[in-house]
Amino acid sequence: MVQIKRLQEADAEIIALIGEIDASSSIDLDLAIAKSVGEGFKKILVDCHALEYISSAGLGVFMSYIEELREKNIYMVLFGLKEKVANTFEILGLAGLLHIRENKMEALKLAHELSV
Amino acid sequence: MFKSKALIRLAFLGSAVAWVILLFSDITVLFSSLQGLQPDVPEWLPRLMLAFFVVCLFYYYKLRIERDDTLNFTDLLWKVFATGLITTIISLVLRLLVFLLGNTVLATNVVFTDFIYQINLALLVNFLLAALVSWKRLILYQKSKWLLRAWLAFDVMLLTILVYDTIGSPILYSLRLVVNIILGALLLILSANMRWVAYLNFKQKWTSLLLLLLVFFYLFYFFYSVESGSEIIAKTSSAFLDFRNHLFIIFLALFIIVYGVFSFLVILFNLPTSSVFEQKLEEVVNYQRISQSIQTEQDEESVYNILLESSVSSVFADAAWLEITRVNNEQKIYTYRISEQESKNIREHLEKNQVKGILDTGSEKTKNLSKYLGSLKTSRFRSILAFPIMVKEETIGTLALLKELPDGFNKEMTRIISTFANQAGISIENFRLLEEAFQHARYKEELKIAKTVQQSLLPTKLEQDNDFEVVAFSASADEVGGDYYDTLRIDAHTVALIIADVSGKGTTAAFHMSQMKGIFHSLAQQHLDPKEFMQRSNQALTYCLERNSFISASFFIIDTQQKNIRYSRAGHCPVLYMQAGQNHSYYLKDRGAALGMVRSREYNNHIETNEISYQPGDIMVLYTDGITEAKNAKGEEFGNDRLALALNEKATASAKEIEDYIIKQLYAFTGTQNINDDYTSMTVKFKT
Numbered sequence: 116m117v118q119i120k121r122l123q124e125a126d127a128e129i130i131a132l133i134g135e136i137d138a139s140s141s142i143d144l145d146l147a148i149a150k151s152v153g154e155g156f157k158k159i160l161v162d163c164h165a166l167e168y169i170s171s172a173g174l175g176v177f178m179s180y181i182e183e184l185r186e187k188n189i190y191m192v193l194f195g196l197k198e199k200v201a202n203t204f205e206i207l208g209l210a211g212l213l214h215i216r217e218n219k220m221e222a223l224k225l226a227h228e229l230s231v
Numbered sequence: 232m233f234k235s236k237a238l239i240r241l242a243f244l245g246s247a248v249a250w251v252i253l254l255f256s257d258i259t260v261l262f263s264s265l266q267g268l269q270p271d272v273p274e275w276l277p278r279l280m281l282a283f284f285v286v287c288l289f290y291y292y293k294l295r296i297e298r299d300d301t302l303n304f305t306d307l308l309w310k311v312f313a314t315g316l317i318t319t320i321i322s323l324v325l326r327l328l329v330f331l332l333g334n335t336v337l338a339t340n341v342v343f344t345d346f347i348y349q350i351n352l353a354l355l356v357n358f359l360l361a362a363l364v365s366w367k368r369l370i371l372y373q374k375s376k377w378l379l380r381a382w383l384a385f386d387v388m389l390l391t392i393l394v395y396d397t398i399g400s401p402i403l404y405s406l407r408l409v410v411n412i413i414l415g416a417l418l419l420i421l422s423a424n425m426r427w428v429a430y431l432n433f434k435q436k437w438t439s440l441l442l443l444l445l446v447f448f449y450l451f452y453f454f455y456s457v458e459s460g461s462e463i464i465a466k467t468s469s470a471f472l473d474f475r476n477h478l479f480i481i482f483l484a485l486f487i488i489v490y491g492v493f494s495f496l497v498i499l500f501n502l503p504t505s506s507v508f509e510q511k512l513e514e515v516v517n518y519q520r521i522s523q524s525i526q527t528e529q530d531e532e533s534v535y536n537i538l539l540e541s542s543v544s545s546v547f548a549d550a551a552w553l554e555i556t557r558v559n560n561e562q563k564i565y566t567y568r569i570s571e572q573e574s575k576n577i578r579e580h581l582e583k584n585q586v587k588g589i590l591d592t593g594s595e596k597t598k599n600l601s602k603y604l605g606s607l608k609t610s611r612f613r614s615i616l617a618f619p620i621m622v623k624e625e626t627i628g629t630l631a632l633l634k635e636l637p638d639g640f641n642k643e644m645t646r647i648i649s650t651f652a653n654q655a656g657i658s659i660e661n662f663r664l665l666e667e668a669f670q671h672a673r674y675k676e677e678l679k680i681a682k683t684v685q686q687s688l689l690p691t692k693l694e695q696d697n698d699f700e701v702v703a704f705s706a707s708a709d710e711v712g713g714d715y716y717d718t719l720r721i722d723a724h725t726v727a728l729i730i731a732d733v734s735g736k737g738t739t740a741a742f743h744m745s746q747m748k749g750i751f752h753s754l755a756q757q758h759l760d761p762k763e764f765m766q767r768s769n770q771a772l773t774y775c776l777e778r779n780s781f782i783s784a785s786f787f788i789i790d791t792q793q794k795n796i797r798y799s800r801a802g803h804c805p806v807l808y809m810q811a812g813q814n815h816s817y818y819l820k821d822r823g824a825a826l827g828m829v830r831s832r833e834y835n836n837h838i839e840t841n842e843i844s845y846q847p848g849d850i851m852v853l854y855t856d857g858i859t860e861a862k863n864a865k866g867e868e869f870g871n872d873r874l875a876l877a878l879n880e881k882a883t884a885s886a887k888e889i890e891d892y893i894i895k896q897l898y899a900f901t902g903t904q905n906i907n908d909d910y911t912s913m914t915v916k917f918k919t
Contacts, residue, residue, distance in 0.1 A: 138736060145779070171734035171856075175779035178828050207783060207802040208824025208837055 116140055117166075119147045127158035127226060129219075133165040136173035145176045148191075152180070157189050158226040160219065164195035174207055181212055190214070190229040194222035239294045246287035253280035254349045257472050261345050264470035275399065277472045281356075282397040285479065288357060292364040304372075304427050305435050307365045308442040314361040315449035318354035322456060325350060341467045348460030352474055355453040359480070362446065362487045370490070372427040385417045393479045414482060422490045425497045433505045436498050443495045450488060510545070514647055517541030521654045531557075531662050535565050538620075538630065538655040543567055545651070546644040548632040550612065555620070555628035558663065569633065577615070577631075580607045614639035618652040622660045674737075681711040681741040688741075688748050693913075694718035694726050698791040700886045701728070703913040704894055706906060713740030713782075714855045714911035715747050719755045724792040727755040730803065730853040730913055731784035734825075739780070746775055747782055761786050761799030762840040765826065769801075769838075773830040781827035785853060789915075795844045796851070801826050804856055807871075809878055811848025811919070816878045818871060819843070847919040850889065852878055857908035861901050869900050886916035 117140040118133040128151045136144055151159050177193075184191055192214040196204065204210045214229070216222040257277040263270035296302070296310060325347055332338035371382060388410070431439060461473050474480050520537050535553055543551050550569035557563055564571055584606070614634040619626045630652055634640065685707060693701050703716050713733025720726050729751050733743040750768050759767065764786050772782065783802035790797070800806070802825025809816035824837035845851075854874065861869040877896040881889045890912060897910065 141779075171732070171781070171783075172779070175734050175781060178781060179779035181828075182830070206804060207781075208822065208828055209802075211822070211824060211837055212828060 117143055119143055121147060121151065123156075124223075126156075127160055127223060128154070128156035129160045129162055131162040131165070135168040136166065137168075137170045138172040141170070141172040141176050144173055145179075148176065148180055152183070152187070152189060157230055158223075159184075159189060159191040160222050160226065161191065161193045162195055162219065163193055163197070163200060166197065166200055169200055169203055171207075174203065174209055177213060178209060188230075190226050192216055192222040192226050194219055235294060235298060239291060242287050242291035242294060246284050246291060249280045249284040249287055250353050253277050253284055253353075253472070254346070256280060257349060258342055258345055261464070261468060261471045262342055264468045265341065274470070275397075278397050278399055281472060281477070282393050284353070285356060285360070285393060288360050289364070292361050296361070296364045297368060302368075304369065304431060305438050305442070307368055308439050308446075311358075311362045311365045312442045312445055315358050315446055318358050319449050319452060322351055322354055322453070326456075341464055344460060344463050345471055348457060348464060349472075351453065351456045351460060352472075352480075355457055355474075355484075356480060358449060358453065359483045359487055362491075363483060366487065366490050369427050369494070370421050370424045372424075378421075378424060381417060381420050385414075385421060388414050388417065389479065389483070392482060396477050396479050418486055418489055422493045425494060428494065428497050428501055429508060431498070431501075431505070432509055433502070436502055436505055439498050440495060443491055443498075446491055447488070447495075450484065450491075454484070514545050517545055518651065518654060521651060521658055531659055534655055534658045534662070538651060539565055539567050542630060542632060542648050542651050545647050546616075546632060546640060547634075548639075549635050550633040551631060553620075553628060553630050558666075573610070574631070577607065577610060577612070577633075580610075611635055613637040616640045616645060616648065618648055620652050620659070621656045622663065627656075627659070677738050678709065678711055681738045682707055684738075684741040685711055685713065685744060688715065688745055690717050694720045696726060696789075696791060697918070699789065699915055699917045701913065701915045702886045702890050704890055704910065705912075706910045708857070708906045708908050710736050710907075711741060712736050712855075712857065712909040713744040714857065714909040715744045716853070716911060716913045717748065717751055719752065721756065721758050721788070724790060725758065726789050726791075727751075728787040728789065728853070728913065728915070729755070729784060730855065730911065731782055732803065732855045732857075732911075733782050734780050739777070743772075743776065743780065743782060746772065747784070751786075755786075758788075760840055761788060761797050762838055765799045765801045765823070765838045766835060769826045769829070769834045772826050776827045781825040783825040787851075789845075793844075794846075795842055797840055797842045799823060799838060799840050801838060802828065804854055804859060807852040807854070807875060807878060808843075809850040809852075809882055811846050811850075811917075814879060814882070816850070816852075816875045816882075818875070845917050847917050849917045850878065850882065850886075851915040852889075852893070852912060853914070854912040855909060857906070857910045858897060858912060860908065861897060861906065861910070863901050864903075869897055873900065886914045889916065890914045 116134050117136045120131040120133070122129050122131070130147050130151060132144065134140075148159070180191065183189075193204075194216045195218060196215060201210070201215070204213070204215065214222075214225055216225055256272045259272050260270045260274055260277060296307070302310070329338055329347060337343050367382065371378065392410070392414075428436075457474055461471075461475060464471050465473060517537075518541070521534065521541060535555060539551055539553050542548065548567075551567040552569055552571075552574045553565040555563045555565070564574065566574060612633040612635055614637060616632045618630040618632075620628040620630060630648070632640070632648065689705055690703075693703060695701065701718060705714065705716070707714070713731075713735065715731040715733070716729060718726060718728050729747075731744075731747050733740045733747065735743075747768075750771050754764050754767055765784070768784070776782070781802070783804070785798060785800045785803040785806060787796055787798040789795075798806070800819075800821055800823040802823060805818040805820060807816050808819055819841070821841050822837070822839055824834070828834075829837055852874070859869055859871055859874060863869075873896065874893065877893045878889060881892045884892070893912065893914075894910070898904070
């Protein structure tokens with residue numbers, strides 16, 4: 116089960132993921148990102164502080180947006196990944212395709228730099 | 232069935248024989264007395280025969296009428312009426328005959344009069360007995376223990392009187408009084424049982440009244456006939472069977488008349504209220520229809536239609552509509568004698584008047600909105616009643632009933648419709664639950680198929696070599712994943728190995744797994760560089776995989792001539808490797824994105840070929856994340872460390888033994904045979 120919170124900070128959208136993302140809850144993640152994209156945010160930060168686990172289905176959701184975000188010039192940065200979660204991204208090779216930072220500050224900074 | 236038919240015939244025959252004997256013995260007795268002779272037959276014979284005749288005929292009707300379950304109330308009355316009709320016709324024919332004979336000797340002969348009188352009496356008794364059996368059925372409809380006892384007492388009393396009549400001995404006046412009082416009391420008690428009247432509908436009530444009237448007419452006619460007959464005979468001689476001395480017949484007739492009159496009056500007074508009863512009955516039937524709609528193979532749609540129909544007919548609404556939100560959030564409106572536009576107007580009008588939360592689906596209470604309707608001049612309706620339809624405490628729709636009259640709905644109607652609405656809600660909830668159960672069953676069936684497919688895609692035999700041995704293990708979870716492994720010999724000294732994990736579960740995963748197998752078998756043969764293999768696989772899969780699906784894979788080419796392994800890791804779990812002579816294993820860290828992650832030429836930049844040389848005794852363990860992510864009861868994962876440790880502990884054993892040990896450790900760790908994700912591993916050991 117996952118709890119997803121969306122909040123806006125300046126011109127950036129922050130999606131906070133709390134709990135575990137498996138095959139069924141990956142749909143919620145998909146919806147959340149789709150909404151943020153649909154509402155026209157150019158900077159999307161994904162807060163993974165409280166993300167305990169992510170299954171391949173959840174990773175598939177992130178993967179599926181890579182192309183779309185690039186085309187629309189939207190910058191998504193993940194931050195605060197737990198070691199285990201980060202490892203999952205790493206093994207799959209997603210780490211090289213997504214922007215991942217340590218904390219929110221750095222994530223915001225990167226988003227700003229990219230959008231300039 | 233045969234037995235009862237035979238009994239009916241026997242009873243009829245018995246009564247016929249008894250009557251013939253009765254007729255002739257009575258005539259003989261009368262004739263003898265007229266001539267002043269001693270009769271050839273005993274004087275008590277006619278009385279005995281009458282009793283016999285009564286008993287036989289009683290059983291005849293009992294068998295015919297009481298056992299027939301198909302008869303309803305009007306049928307019963309009709310039977311009595313028909314019996315009466317036939318007997319009256321026979322009697323009238325006789326009367327005509329007497330009339331035609333005029334003042335001839337025969338017509339004035341007392342013996343002939345007795346003959347006619349006896350026939351009429353038999354017809355009367357016949358009619359009375361038919362009525363008695365029918366009345367019994369009417370009285371005993373909805374019987375209680377007490378009622379049955381009362382009837383039994385009544386039967387016994389009747390029989391006693393009959394016996395007394397037959398013996399003909401005089402009885403004490405006081406005793407007779409007691410008997411009369413008891414009989415009178417029983418008669419009144421029994422006559423008070425009129426429950427059957429309530430079950431007649433309006434038309435049946437009228438029919439019953441008419442039939443009862445005719446029954447009275449017959450009775451009076453017969454009494455007139457036998458009375459006048461016995462009067463004439465009695466003038467000449469008293470030596471005949473005078474029914475006026477026969478208590479049984481008189482009492483029986485009294486009973487038939489009293490109950491008949493009671494019934495007549497009760498039916499008459501019930502006439503005005505019968506429509507109410509009918510309406511109630513219809514409500515019950517409608518209610519049943521709604522609750523039973525779940526049992527038949529009807530769908531939600533028909534529940535809505537039944538609800539609409541039943542509600543309208545129960546409260547005599549002039550129009551109605553039902554607005555429903557379907558499972559797929561689609562709005563649907565069912566109407567009855569009102570156009571969708573008209574209902575829309577009313578809804579809009581109510582909204583304009585700030586009647587919040589009533590017709591919209593957020594309402595939870597039944598409300599009478601009639602007062603708001605008064606201001607809508609364009610509408611022909613003056614009363615409206617709205618009800619929510621609830622499923623799992625959530626309002627899924629609104630039922631609105633309309634009348635052209637102002638204040639057209641009373642409290643009673645509100646209650647009925649709210650019961651209907653509740654029942655419809657329950658039915659719909661049941662439908663949805665059933666539907667879910669079906670979906671679930673279908674999904675399970677699909678998984679079974681997927682599992683079979685997945686199993687059949689895995690190789691039954693792995694490629695072996697003089698230089699190394701290879702074994703594999705696979706256990707699939709209920710919710711099938713898409714783990715795949717395979718081997719292929721390219722030439723005498725090169726063998727290709729693959730292990731892959733398709734994201735997602737179920738049939739799609741099994742389907743992608745089969746694609747991966749196809750790709751492996753066609754590309755691996757071409758002896759491609761591992762990176763090139765991945766590059767081409769990615770290209771091939773770009774158009775097959777869904778947007779959010781990918782496949783992680785590791786591809787190896789073992790060259791036994793060069794003694795090296797060239798491999799490429801596309802997002803798959805890192806290989807666990809152990810060099811001979813070392814006492815600990817390690818994971819091969821390298822770069823590589825899963826297949827489908829980058830769906831363009833760009834993928835080239837995310838994949839690489841690695842090469843390592845192997846020594847005899849080296850061990851390589853390939854596995855899927857189902858193994859490393861397997862959890863124990865505390866929620867801890869088996870993890871890379873435990874996997875490496877298991878290998879370390881068995882480094883000197885054969886490939887098969889190593890694998891068995893790892894799997895044993897894995898199950899020991901999780902403590903259960905139930906697995907959440909497929910366990911797949913392939914172990915390669917280079918021979919020393």
